[in-house]
Amino acid sequence: MVEFIDSEHLSVKSFCIIPKISFGCNAKKDLVSALNERGLYRPFIIADQGVYQAGLVKLIQDLINKPGVEIGEFHNISSEPTLESMNESTLAVREFKPDCIIGIGGGSSMDTAKVVAMVFVCGGDLKDYLEGKPYNARLPLFLVPTTAGTGSEVTGDSVFSVNKQKRWISHSCLVPDLSILDPELTVSLPKRVTASTGLDVLCHALEGLMTSYRNVLVEMHASKAVSLVIGNLEKAYWCGNDISARYNMMLAAMLGGIANNNAPATFPHSIGYTIANRFNVPHGFSCEVGLPAAMEFNLPMCTDEFSTVFDACFPLSNKKSKNEKASALIEEIKIIIQKVNGYSRLRDFGVEEDLVNTLAEECYNLFPRPYNICQHNLEDIKNIYRKIY
Ligand SMILES: [Fe+2]
Missing domain, CATH: 3.40.50.1970 (Rossmann fold)
Structure with a gap:
């Protein structure tokens, strides 16, 4: 059939x-x-x-x-x-x-x-x-x-x-x-570069699923990319010579790139563009800092997709509902970011609180994402910035 x-x-x-x-x-x-x-x-x-x-x-x-x-x-x-x-x-x-x-x-x-x-x-x-x-x-x-x-x-x-x-x-x-x-x-890559670039893969894969360009092929590539990152980034970070982890991370980056080429990046990358040059932050770190909050914002329109990714990452999980799985994926993303010493708050880059609204306005006006799957306005973007400050 x-x-x-x-x-x-x-x-x-x-x-x-x-x-x-x-x-x-x-x-x-x-x-x-x-x-x-x-x-x-x-x-x-x-x-x-x-x-x-x-x-x-x-x-x-x-x-x-x-x-x-x-x-x-x-x-x-x-x-x-x-x-x-x-x-x-x-x-x-x-x-x-x-x-x-x-x-x-x-x-x-x-x-x-x-x-x-x-x-x-x-x-x-x-x-x-x-x-x-x-x-x-x-x-x-x-x-x-x-x-x-x-x-x-x-x-x-x-x-x-x-x-x-x-x-x-x-x-x-x-x-x-x-x-x-x-x-x-890639075996000689320093730990910090391994972490930053590896977290960039998560952004490419997951951001595509938060756009109106997503389709089942984007979802397949993104799911595999995320599951490879969750299974291998920590190993590659702590043990750079682990050729199997390096192999899988390279595969993940390519799959994330294919997903990204078909369903472009959304707000995590826009947020990254507002801070990378100002605070001299490596690209991957500048984007991942906004990833969990962007996933939470888009969750109502991404439950199926995040749930599918969760299943690819944790096939033996006993979680039953799509809602449960989608939320659990976001928590797992926060965990992997922490495990490789990524960043979860803007203040950790040296961003001062009174700059938050300015950055949000810059994000909304200079790097708009009209195809982000959930409709949004400037206040929503400001809320995301406040959440991650
Ligand atoms: Fe990127």
């Missing part, structure tokens, strides 16, 4: 899964065949300082280097890219004239790689595209994440700051040709 999804709000109207993904320990080797197959001999590597110092740029260079290949490289990407840093990378790329771009690192390197691959072909600079210049082409693009969180390796988004404000461009042409997901590249 064919079983149809009976709740209309979960019906699938469209769902996008690209790019090609090479996954697993030593998947990095697939980069060599990808370059060979396409006849690419002038790759340009974009990486951040941490990745460079950890020796991962050299590792990839040694892997792809052979007679006739010339490799360009720029590794001055900061942990939070800016318009200026994107332009600086673009200049380096223009000087080298590569035939493809390889982004190695976390979201900052991968988001920069997307931009330079596009701007090199389409001309101008990033500011033109923020102002509406059309684009639909880029250099061949390969992304090699070394964190498990952003999911940028499977999305068409690139996020950066302009005058300390978060901005982004988003287009299917920014999705890479190939993503290399090799958990071995």
Whole structure:
């Protein structure tokens, strides 16, 4: 018997899964065949300082280097890219004239790689595209994440700051040709980065379920991503060499990224954008601080979805009702945040109480989420800020 999804709000109207993904320990080797197959001999590597110092740029260079290949490289990407840093990378790329771009690192390197691959072909600079210049082409693009969180390796988004404000461009042409997901590249991740990026995965997965873009495929990806985080983040945090935990976290990040690419982020990310630059907070921490409160706010319209996620995480639980399971999921999210020393209050970042209303107004006006599944107004957002203060 064919079983149809009976709740209309979960019906699938469209769902996008690209790019090609090479996954697993030593998947990095697939980069060599990808370059060979396409006849690419002038790759340009974009990486951040941490990745460079950890020796991962050299590792990839040694892997792809052979007679006739010339490799360009720029590794001055900061942990939070800016318009200026994107332009600086673009200049380096223009000087080298590569035939493809390889982004190695976390979201900052991968988001920069997307931009330079596009701007090199389409001309101008990033500011033109923020102002509406059309684009639909880029250099061949390969992304090699070394964190498990952003999911940028499977999305068409690139996020950066302009005058300390978060901005982004988003287009299917920014999705890479190939993503290399090799958990071995994440074992040297420091604990704090493991925690922040891992909690970002929870946000990508769960925020999609709080939007009108959700569907059954988003729910499947999100459920699996959340269950992998709950089962593995703590292990990866305390024991970075646990390759099985790293493998599962990398898988979770990718699944969260796919969910996020089809059902965009909502208020936890907006809240994060209001505090990340001001208080120098890593992206994942800046978003997770608002996640439980946003789930509580949206609970009336998300009971089924949260209950399904809870079942995926705790199949042996004796909880019976959907309400019970959905509420229990929110409590479990609070627990995992605490277990990896995440943040549950804005004051822990140094936010002063008299700034709370200003931040809420900025969140509501600059980073609106009209597709958030529960209708809301400025007062609701202020209440969320007060709750998490
Ligand atoms: Fe994120």
